[in-house]
Amino acid sequence: MGELRLEELSASTIVAVNNMSLKPGQEEFLSPVSYGIAATVVNPQTSWQRVVLDGDDVVGFISGNFDPDFPQEHFRSVLWRINVDADDQGRGVGRFAVEGLLGEARERGMSHVNVIYEAGEGGPQAFFHRVGFEPVGETEYGEVIAETRL
């Protein structure tokens, strides 16, 4: 693996992001119900997205939302979506992307970052734990709300 870097989404990377593959069984964890509902009220100006590049290859994608006025507390400083291409999982790409997002949150003066995920075999729970998120609650749909303090 070369040196990883984060870049803004561009016309040349957006297609590669959309074509990233998942490992079997991962699809069901991609979009917890709470995110789908919150997405309808997210202000595009408060959302943040980055592509992870390894040389010229798109290997991952991460997005977040930083909006102190968001109605629900756990969506005010939140990791919205992360995925790493199936062939590049397990090599530190996800950790690198999360560190980039935490750096952005710090620069914006946030005290913490939340993530909402569905617990279960094949899901991202172990990953979020390894990169510093601890469960702090549950959504009305039974998803885990986890948090890392900055």
Ligand SMILES: CC(C)(COP(=O)(O)OP(=O)(O)OC[C@H]1O[C@@H](n2cnc3c(N)ncnc32)[C@H](O)[C@@H]1OP(=O)(O)O)[C@@H](O)C(=O)NCCC(=O)NCCS
């Ligand atoms: C979750 C995901 C982003 C992790 O990315 P990744 O690049 O494979 O993770 P990393 O290689 O950076 O791993 C970071 C740490 O988490 C651990 N980890 C990652 N996946 C793990 C798993 N399934 N089980 C146990 N530990 C895991 C790694 O061992 C590593 O630990 P260490 O650094 O302490 O040794 C990736 O598996 C993915 O894209 N999954 C599908 C999409 C998804 O579920 N996204 C989350 C919901 S939006």
